Amino acid sequence: MPIDPTVAIGSPVGEVEFSWNQSDVLLYHLGIGAGSREGDNLSPDALRYTLDGPALQVLPSFGVVAPTFHMTDPPPLDLPGCDINLAQVVHGSQAISVSAPLPTSGSATIRTTLTDVWDKGKAAVIWQEGVATSPAGEELWRVRSSIFVKGEGGWGGDRGSSQAVEIPDRAADCDVAYDVTPQQALLYRLCGDRNPLHADPDFAKAAGFPAPILHGLCSYGIVLRELTDALLGGDATRVTGFGARFAGVVFPGETIRVQGWHEDGRLVASATVAGGPRDGSPVLADCWVDLA
Structure with a gap:
């Protein structure tokens, strides 16, 4: 197999x-x-x-x-x-x-x-x-x-486990948005990820997308930066760890909404698409930030 x-x-x-x-x-x-x-x-x-x-x-x-x-x-x-x-x-x-x-x-x-x-x-x-x-x-x-x-499952192996990050049932401590620029993926690919899925329209269509999508790691970095600025006074030295699950795609030109909470000595967050026909679509889930 x-x-x-x-x-x-x-x-x-x-x-x-x-x-x-x-x-x-x-x-x-x-x-x-x-x-x-x-x-x-x-x-x-x-x-x-x-x-x-x-x-x-x-x-x-x-x-x-x-x-x-x-x-x-x-x-x-x-x-x-x-x-x-x-x-x-x-x-x-x-x-x-x-x-x-x-x-x-x-x-x-x-x-x-x-x-x-x-x-x-x-x-x-x-x-x-x-x-x-x-x-x-x-x-x-x-x-x-x-x-x-x-297409590569089904051999009867271990399904694995997952631990969801619970979002607090209260208003977010920050609720911010970032407008992804039309050239964001073309700029981010210069950071070492030349996967054509993020730049070549024909490749993206062959992969099932209507247009090139933003790198997941670009969304990942955007969300950490927004949380750092909004909840940590912009002090990146306070971040000792950051993790998330990629829950959906972002297209250049869309807006990413980031909501964050202080919870049990760390940050938890969610990231979704804001506005447009895909309003509310997930971007990152099970998102956490460990703090010094």
Whole structure:
């Protein structure tokens, strides 16, 4: 069969040595919409994302993309025991935890392992975990992600488990919106994800979408930035972890509504499309932020 869990689970995917600098951080922040609101070019708070110098900070979500930031080819799917193609794959979920605030430049090695394969009947879910370490061997951050592979379930394997993040039954502590620009996906793809699903109209139609969709990790970064600004005073160093499940798609030109709550020492949130014919459509679910 195309996916063999006995081969996949526990297999190392490989290791990647990489480095980043302030220009990479600035491009990433611009790709997730930092500095896009009127007056942001004059705001010290906004410039903490978009101006190089001693005040520059790094959103922890940058650690998810840093290892592949300079790649220009579509993302490979060379996974042990998994014979799948890019058109079958949807990003399922993503989480990152950081050991300390990320520096604006540095180098690291990330080692990634396939940890689980779930059988959802009409699809498979493949989980990976990566650990990024400094040249001195110190853990910098840890990422965990899943991909949803359409048409590859049904072998009678473990269905897996999930733990939903409960949204409080009260008014949100923040309720903000971000207008996705028409060129947002074209800008964000310069952050190392050249999947044609986000740029090529013909490829998107072949995959079942009427037009290219925004990268899930772009929505992921937008939501973390909005929560950080609205509930943490814009202080990215307070974020020690961030995770979410990708619950729906966003098209460039739409608006993402982000609602967030302080709950039990962390943040929980929801993200939906606001306005237009898809008003209320989910974007991110089971969304949480751990705090220092």
